[in-house]
Amino acid sequence: MSKQEKVLGSVANYVDERTGAAKWMKKNLTKVFPDHWSFMLGEVALYSFVILLLTGTFLTFWFDPSQNEVVYNGSYEPLKDVEMTAAYASTLHISFDVRGGLLMRQIHHWSALIFMVAIVAHLLRVFFTGAFRKPREFNWLIGVGLLTLGIVEGFLGYSLPDDLLSGTGIRIAEAIIQAIPVVGSYLAFFAFGGAFPGHVFISRIYTVHVLLLPGIFLALITIHLMLVWYQKHTQYPGPGRTEKNVVGYPLMPVYMAKAGGFFFIVFGVCAFLGAVASINPIWLYGPYTPGQISAGSQPDWYMGWLDGLVRAAPPIETHAFGHTISWNILIPGLIIPGILFTGMALYPFIESWMTGDKREHHLLERPRNNPNRTAIGAMSLAFMLVCLVNGGNDIIATQFNLTINGIMWFTRIGLFVIPPIVFVITKRLCLSLQRADRDLVLHGRETGRLVMTAEGEFVEVHEPLSAEKIYTLTQHEQNAPLALPDVDANGVRGVGGMKGKLRKRASIAAAEQVPSPTLTEAKEIEHH
Amino acid sequence: MTTDIQKFPDPGLPEHQHRKADHDPKAADAAEKKVAILFLISALGAVLLIYSYIFVREDVWFFIPVMGDTNAKQFGIGMGMAISLFFIGMGAIQWARTLMPDNEVVAQRHEFRSEDADREDFVATVKERAGVAGLGRRPFIKRSLGLALGLAGLSPLVLLRDLGPLPKNELSKTSWKAGTRLVTDPGDRPIRPSDLEVGSVAQILPELAPGQKRTLEDIGKDAVLLIRVRPAEFNLDAERLSWTHEGIIAFSKICSHMGCAVALYEQQTKHLLCPCHQSTFDVTRAAKVIFGPAARPLPQLAITVDSEGYLVAQQGFTEPVGPSFWERSS
Structure with a gap:
């Protein structure tokens, strides 16, 4: 036994005698993880969260979360002797007088943007491949929770420096709180410790940003990962891959090296962005004052859709009985986001209700093989994108020489018209792709080689696919609509009322697909 | 589905393809060297970081296309960090891809549902334990x-009450009163009508009493925009017209939609535009909303001149300024 082995052995012995970990470790070090590039999206989110914790901790050493008035006396000349809050002054200090401070701020902000991009990309991957189906509904719910918290955490984070841009964002948040019927002005006064902007808000959101939300994040991410571990990862369909097995690389050493290495790559990319790409140059905006603003005020991208919705809202308020209800704030700021996120959270249950499918699923679906779901996803995405475009309508107007009014009307109409069109087009597209797969399997790949037959006829040579490829293209399930009776036992039409009717129609829509080619069909074609 | 339709069969896992480094020791050595080089590049990155941190001066700037002027120290530290981290990752992944075993492994899944016997036992246990506790038998407990x-559970709500004062009528009040002088922001200079040319705009706050300090909360409600147009251009009713002075009209600068500063004035069209959500107000028609999500005009401040010829408020605002709230009556 080498010396190294001896040391490792005695450490392992020490730990095992106190925890009994050897048995668990033995089993889990060879745990199998399937490999696919799209499985890295969630990893990017996890790693950027770790980067956020590390760089965020660095920033807390100098940041002063206080709205006490100070006179700036640092090395950034244009703001010398200007009165500002300690929060803004300390952010300037980090940016100009702490070596590597600006870099850390920029890495922190970049990784926050990447964190949100990765969460959304991961969510789309999970949605469009059907990875949320039984038994993974809990993880879907946790994921929706993490996305929601991520938006809040990001907003609070860029609000902390108390510059003119972020203060404007807080002002808008205050207006949304204030617009809540009955309790709005009370909630606003409690949150801000009095009239806006007050002098307590920055220190309050600081506690939420660095302690409360990261704590909840850690807990939710831990459960999220434990469930992935326990339920085993889903896998894409292919030869040798079934609902009953999982094919991939063992945790030690391959997956460890790849995943661990990938963490460093994500960190490296964030550091590179922080080094070369300026982000949120708060010194250009100046300290916050409610009487000023800069043109082209934009939130971070993950808030853009919300801002776009607010911009598109029609100017409606109700004044009655001495009270005011601001529909122009409540509808885009609270009601529509509430409906969207509730619908997203409930989607796994809605789909299972539509299809009647209560089985476990571990094989992912190719998006084209579930046209209805893919179309619903594309439709929702289209809605969000129209909102996002409108969130940047002032920038788009100046960049492309359009009128803001034109973009706004495009949005107001587009929000109702574009998503349904996208739904129909996506569904047709999926069915066409299924048809193309069918042709490919039954007739082989077009080689582009033309051959003249003895009779003088030109034909293109088709090359048959490999058995592996054919299996991958034909293994997916053939859905049938739910067999819901039209009339009940007494011959009365409309079983289950409206709900029953809706379910019947939804299940027919969800089951629409091109029949997968079969071996039988292939043999028949051969005979001709 | 009838039984005589056959699906395409599963051919099973494809055969494992060996890599060159698996059987050729030379290729394996080359792969090892490649990994080592990647790790060494990472080490150089760390050296660059330390060097930049200590030796590069703070006032050195250079130009990067697209990115603009970049501080050399910050760039050196950042690039050093990026290189040191990125190449550790590249090395590890290269190592995993070329030298670690790349055999795919198959593990079996098991259904999560417990055995029926276990589920029944569980229900029985819960019932029995609950029975022992006597929850069902002792409704009073x-x-x-x-x-x-x-x-x-309510107590945290009670304890959070002191987060802030009650709003009372704070949201409806501003510092403007009859006779309050209009002063410039910044500068705090009182202004005469002649200071303002036709077509110009001034940012205004109420004059402070001696020794008084202006807070951000005050500015958030008191900020006013003063705009001068030709009097003939006004399209106002008699009362609102009497609130103007020689073509000078004053509006709250705090947007009636969400409270942003309505700071963009289009001189040609005489429109005020809020940069946050593009609500657009027509100055000549008492800031009527002509576009965007705002539902109310900007409150107008009645102005006149005092005995010394300085602009003053005729009275305070006649309605609350800023975004709507439940208690607002109009």
Whole structure:
């Protein structure tokens, strides 16, 4: 036994005698993880969260979360002797007088943007491949929770420096709180410790940003990962891959090296962005004052859709009985986001209700093989994108020489018209792709080689696919609509009322697909 | 589906393809060197970081296309960090891809549902344990515990009451009163009508009493925009017209939609535009909303001149300024 082995052995012995970990470790070090590039999206989110914790901790050493008035006396000349809050002054200090401070701020902000991009990309991957189906509904719910918290955490984070841009964002948040019927002005006064902007808000959101939300994040991410571990990862369909097995690389050493290495790559990319790409140059905006603003005020991208919705809202308020209800704030700021996120959270249950499918699923679906779901996803995405475009309508107007009014009307109409069109087009597209797969399997790949037959006829040579490829293209399930009776036992039409009717129609829509080619069909074609 | 339709069969996992480094020791050595080089590049990155941190001067700037002027120290530290981290990752992944075993492994899944016997046992256990606790038999305990837990749950709400004062009528009040002088922001200089040319705009705050300090909360409600147009251009009713002075009209600068500063004035069209959500107000028609999500005009401040010829408020605002709230009556 080498010396190294001896040391490792005695450490392992020490730990095992106190925890009994050897048995668990033995089993889990060879745990199998399937490999696919799209499985890295969630990893990017996890790693950027770790980067956020590390760089965020660095920033807390100098940041002063206080709205006490100070006179700036640092090395950034244009703001010398200007009165500002300690929060803004300390952010300037980090940016100009702490070596590597600006870099850390920029890495922190970049990784926050990447964190949100990765969460959304991961969510789309999970949605469009059907990875949320039984038994993974809990993880879907946790994921929706993490996305929601991520938006809040990001907003609070860029609000902390108390510059003119972020203060404007807080002002808008205050207006949304204030617009809540009955309790709005009370909630606003409690949150801000009095009239806006007050002098307590920055220190309050600081506690939420660095302690409360990261704590909840850690807990939710831990459960999220434990469930992935326990339920085993889903896998894409292919030869040798079934609902009953999982094919991939063992945790030690391959997956460890790849995943661990990938963490460093994500960190490296964030550091590179922080080094070369300026982000949120708060010194250009100046300290916050409610009487000023800069043109082209934009939130971070993950808030853009919300801002776009607010911009598109029609100017409606109700004044009655001495009270005011601001529909122009409540509808885009609270009601529509509430409906969207509730619908997203409930989607796994809605789909299972539509299809009647209560089985476990571990094989992912190719998006084209579930046209209805893919179309619903594309439709929702289209809605969000129209909102996002409108969130940047002032920038788009100046960049492309359009009128803001034109973009706004495009949005107001587009929000109702574009998503349904996208739904129909996506569904047709999926069915066409299924048809193309069918042709490919039954007739082989077009080689582009033309051959003249003895009779003088030109034909293109088709090359048959490999058995592996054919299996991958034909293994997916053939859905049938739910067999819901039209009339009940007494011959009365409309079983289950409206709900029953809706379910019947939804299940027919969800089951629409091109029949997968079969071996039988292939043999028949051969005979001709 | 009838039984005589056959699906395409599963050919099983494809055969494992060996890599060159698996059987050729030379290729394996080359792969090892490649990994080592990647790790060494990372080490150089760390050296660059330390060097930049200590030796590069703070006032050195250079130009990067697209990115603009970049501080050399910050760039050196950042690039050093990026290189040191990125190449550790590249090395590890290269190592995993070329030298670690790349055999795919198959593991079996098991259904999560417990065996029926276990599920029945579980239900029996819960029932039996609950029976031991006597929850079902002792409703008084159950109800009083519910009450206690509910009230205990309310206590954080009670304790959070002191987060802030009650709003009272704070949202409806501003510092403007009859006779308050209009002063410039910044500068705090009182202004005469002649200071303002036709077509110009001034940012205005109420004059402070001696020794008084202006807070951000005050500015958030008091900020006013003063705009001068030709009097003939006004399209106002008699009362609103009497609130103007020689073509000078004053509006709250705080947007009636969400409280942003309405700071963009289009001189040609005489429109005020809020940069946050593009609500657009027509100055000549008492800031009527002509576009965007705002539902109310900007409140107008009645102005006149005092005996010394300085602009003053005729009275305070006649309605609350800023975004709407439940208690607002109009």
